[in-house]
Amino acid sequence: MIMKFMHLADLHLDQSFSGIVTGDSRIKEIVLNANQKMFKNSITACLENNVSFVLITGDTFHQPKISIRTQKFFMEQLRRLEEKEIKVILSFGNHDYYTENKYWFEWPKNVILFNKEQVETKKIVMKNGEKVAFSGFSYIGPWIEHSKLMEYPARGTDVDYQIGFYHGEIGSTGRYAPFQVNELPHDYDYFGLGHIHVSQEVTQRPLTLYPGTPQGHHRKEHQVNGIVCVELSNTKPTYTWLPVASIHYQNDEILLDAAENRQMILEKLVTTILAMQRQKNLTVLSLKVRVSEQETAEILREDFDSLFSYLQDELVRQSDAEILLTDLKIELSAKKAFVMGFDSDLIDDLGHRFSEPSQFKLQGEDLFKNPLIAKYCEWDQSDIEKLLVNSSQLIKNEVDFGDEVRT
Numbered sequence: 001m002i003m004k005f006m007h008l009a010d011l012h013l014d015q016s017f018s019g020i021v022t023g024d025s026r027i028k029e030i031v032l033n034a035n036q037k038m039f040k041n042s043i044t045a046c047l048e049n050n051v052s053f054v055l056i057t058g059d060t061f062h063q064p065k066i067s068i069r070t071q072k073f074f075m076e077q078l079r080r081l082e083e084k085e086i087k088v089i090l091s092f093g094n095h096d097y098y099t100e101n102k103y104w105f106e107w108p109k110n111v112i113l114f115n116k117e118q119v120e121t122k123k124i125v126m127k128n129g130e131k132v133a134f135s136g137f138s139y140i141g142p143w144i145e146h147s148k149l150m151e152y153p154a155r156g157t158d159v160d161y162q163i164g165f166y167h168g169e170i171g172s173t174g175r176y177a178p179f180q181v182n183e184l185p186h187d188y189d190y191f192g193l194g195h196i197h198v199s200q201e202v203t204q205r206p207l208t209l210y211p212g213t214p215q216g217h218h219r220k221e222h223q224v225n226g227i228v229c230v231e232l233s234n235t236k237p238t239y240t241w242l243p244v245a246s247i248h249y250q251n252d253e254i255l256l257d258a259a260e261n262r263q264m265i266l267e268k269l270v271t272t273i274l275a276m277q278r279q280k281n282l283t284v285l286s287l288k289v290r291v292s293e294q295e296t297a298e299i300l301r302e303d304f305d306s307l308f309s310y311l312q313d314e315l316v317r318q319s320d321a322e323i324l325l326t327d328l329k330i331e332l333s334a335k336k337a338f339v340m341g342f343d344s345d346l347i348d349d350l351g352h353r354f355s356e357p358s359q360f361k362l363q364g365e366d367l368f369k370n371p372l373i374a375k376y377c378e379w380d381q382s383d384i385e386k387l388l389v390n391s392s393q394l395i396k397n398e399v400d401f402g403d404e405v406r407t
């Protein structure tokens, strides 16, 4: 007998998409719906593949406080599975840790909740009579500072399949239930992980996978596989990835040769970007343009702002809203790069922190005391955001970051 199920983790259903600023209404629409579309696609994939059950292993929501609208949407989608009598095994991670009285709707009857920090085991009987045991736990606060693997029971003697699941990180110390790979229960049929956003096969025995997040939410989440469909049988377990994302972050670079004039540079930039390999739907592009000549670099930098905004518009237009350029960096190949020890997202995060008007005013206190500025400058929210985006860009133009050097 073959048993097929779907494993999802780290959906972060209510997380916003970082770095996306656009006036294009088609792209705004895509961004607005991307999280829900990812989950709808996932449920559709479960139905189409006729899976026996669906395993969701934590951080389904980005925050412990979940908006009522998101709750309603989530429950509605689970009900599509209920109609087909497909069970959902659901646990909570460090982001969406469980607290009792926050749900505004009743959980559909097909949902088997794991909402305790102690490892529990729950059994279900499949339509064909086979018994499956699930062992796992949930977060009830933001941290668990020790391994939970010792609590997992031995494989049940009266079950056909024993499945474990675990939201946490590999390691000896840490705040997210750090565990050692060699302590995974070898006699389980599958061990489903959550927490790490990059897909990874951790061990083959038991088959232990991090599905990774199926929908990236920022530049660093550019390696996304989707949700995972697992097949268990008497022989070796197999699995396949199913893509469900509608926004793809992509970091790329192109080379511009020497001695080209402005017309050729512009033409080459646009055609090269449009010809780049990319996935379907919306690509959010961080681009590094490498040039070999100082002169070319100077041409590009001289008109940087207007070049960047022209390219953005032109790419949206020519790609039919499938490419959004969000970062542009000019780099002279010969130059010895100045490398920061931290990742480039920190710059965006810092910028974001100052977008809160009271923070902005606090940081700019001295500046705003200047009588001229106080008199003539009114800062509304869009001015603040524009300023922050521009200043982040200035920093990114001059500096290489840890994440860019490592990849």
Ligand SMILES: [Mn+2]
Binding pocket: 058, 059, 093, 094, 095, 167, 194, 195, 196
């Ligand atoms: Mn997590």
